[in-house]
Amino acid sequence: METQSEEQAVTKPADSGGEGGPPQVAGAQAARPEDRMTLLLRLLRAQTKQQLLEYKSMVDANEEKTPEQIMQEKQIEAKIEELENEVEEAKTAFEMKKLALDRMQLSTALKKHLEKVDIKTSVLMDNMKQILNLNKLIMKSQQETWDLEEKLLDVRKKRLQLKQASERKLLEIQTEKNKQKDDLDSMENSDKIKAIQQNLETEIQITTVIQHVFQNLILGSKVNWAEDPALKETVLQLEKNLTMI
Amino acid sequence: MSALRPLDKLPGLNTATILLVGTEDALLQQLADSMLKADCTSELKVHLARSLPLPCSVNRPRIDLIVFVVNLHSKLSLQSVEESLCHLDAAFFLGKVAFLATGAGRDSHCSIHRNTVVKLAHTYRSPLLFCDLEIEDFRAAMAQRLVRLLQICAGHVPGVSALNLLSLMRGSENPSLEDL
Numbered sequence: 001m002e003t004q005s006e007e008q009a010v011t012k013p014a015d016s017g018g019e020g021g022p023p024q025v026a027g028a029q030a031a032r033p034e035d036r037m038t039l040l041l042r043l044l045r046a047q048t049k050q051q052l053l054e055y056k057s058m059v060d061a062n063e064e065k066t067p068e069q070i071m072q073e074k075q076i077e078a079k080i081e082e083l084e085n086e087v088e089e090a091k092t093a094f095e096m097k098k099l100a101l102d103r104m105q106l107s108t109a110l111k112k113h114l115e116k117v118d119i120k121t122s123v124l125m126d127n128m129k130q131i132l133n134l135n136k137l138i139m140k141s142q143q144e145t146w147d148l149e150e151k152l153l154d155v156r157k158k159r160l161q162l163k164q165a166s167e168r169k170l171l172e173i174q175t176e177k178n179k180q181k182d183d184l185d186s187m188e189n190s191d192k193i194k195a196i197q198q199n200l201e202t203e204i205q206i207t208t209v210i211q212h213v214f215q216n217l218i219l220g221s222k223v224n225w226a227e228d229p230a231l232k233e234t235v236l237q238l239e240k241n242l243t244m245i
Numbered sequence: 246m247s248a249l250r251p252l253d254k255l256p257g258l259n260t261a262t263i264l265l266v267g268t269e270d271a272l273l274q275q276l277a278d279s280m281l282k283a284d285c286t287s288e289l290k291v292h293l294a295r296s297l298p299l300p301c302s303v304n305r306p307r308i309d310l311i312v313f314v315v316n317l318h319s320k321l322s323l324q325s326v327e328e329s330l331c332h333l334d335a336a337f338f339l340g341k342v343a344f345l346a347t348g349a350g351r352d353s354h355c356s357i358h359r360n361t362v363v364k365l366a367h368t369y370r371s372p373l374l375f376c377d378l379e380i381e382d383f384r385a386a387m388a389q390r391l392v393r394l395l396q397i398c399a400g401h402v403p404g405v406s407a408l409n410l411l412s413l414m415r416g417s418e419n420p421s422l423e424d425l
Contacts, residue, residue: 043286043401044259051256051400054407058252058336080370087412 340407
């Protein structure tokens with residue numbers, strides 16, 4: 001590919017202490033470049049070590065053969081994930097070992113220190129005592145928290161139980177009401193009621209006919225029914241329309 | 246013209262070189278200036294290029310970190326980056342490559358969807374950084390980040406290697422990447 005690619009390089013010098021710091025005393029200036037030199041040398045040493053490590057690991061990596069067969073993309077992805085997981089595991093294992101080593105070093109240093117120092121007055125002892133006190137406080141507060149949480153849990157359980165009981169009661173009420181309604185409906189539709197209704201109707205009709213007959217009897221006899229209060233009452237009662245009852 | 250290899254040259258003393266690849270010259274220049282202004286104990290060298298492969302006529306030091314700058318506003322930058330990626334040796338992708346997507350702030354101008362760059366970074370297993378290079382403060386912050394990244398990739402930080410950093414950065418990635 002012959003694409004036109006511009007390339008520009010810009011550089012910047014190291015600025016470890018070189019850029020306008022506060023003015024120094026002349027006598028200290030002689031020590032300054034030596035300090036800088038040692039600092040720089042230490043820096044370079046660390047860098048070279050790290051870079052050497054990188055090159056070595058690349059050489060080791062190149063010695064391992066990569067599988068050249070053509071695999072599907074999914075398989076390649078799966079393989080890559082596997083390898084990444086291996087890297088992660090190696091890293092964590094290393095970190096664990098480093099931690100264990102640090103702890104061992106710390107404990108030996110601590111032991112040596114304790115052997116040298118007078119136990120009653122050292123600052124370390126004060127720190128340890130403070131730590132123990134704080135730990136006790138922490139444990140106490142944690143226990144209190146735990147108790148409170150238990151209480152909260154109990155209250156919540158009770159609330160749930162009450163809710164469930166009320167739900168059951170309401171359900172019962174509802175079923176009862178529904179049963180009543182159903183009974184009522186069925187009653188209305190039952191045959192007995194129909195038969196009774198029929199009977200009632202025929203009776204009403206018969207009574208109405210008898211009423212009319214009596215009415216006509218009294219009117220036909222041309223008696224003055226308005227004068228006699230008992231007769232008047234009878235006539236008026238016959239006027240009552242029985243279907244309205 | 247051969248592909249760029251990561252470890253084929255010896256490193257310079259206390260020197261770290263970064264290569265910024267992208268089609269937006271102004272942005273690259275500004276980013277380079279910000280990086281040089283950032284304080285760092287090692288000597289920094291910033292190389293800019295529009296695309297790979299680089300002409301082999303120039304004598305250049307070992308490149309420690311390559312950052313591909315993709316402007317989300319232009320499809321051309323994505324295309325050119327994708328084409329340049331073919332000219333890199335596979336060993337580079339073990340932590341010495343990073344993608345930088347700029348222009349995500351102005352969503353109305355974005356012609357490339359964010360997921361495209363995310364997928365690209367995922368395919369190449371490299372970290373993806375987002376930064377609006379046009380805003381000064383963000384640029385300065387990103388320059389600082391890149392300087393630290395560069396120091397680690399150049400081996401100037403004892404105890405951390407580029408591959409180590411890669412797996413560290415992967416941990417904070419969005420886990421929904423697997424749904425893509």
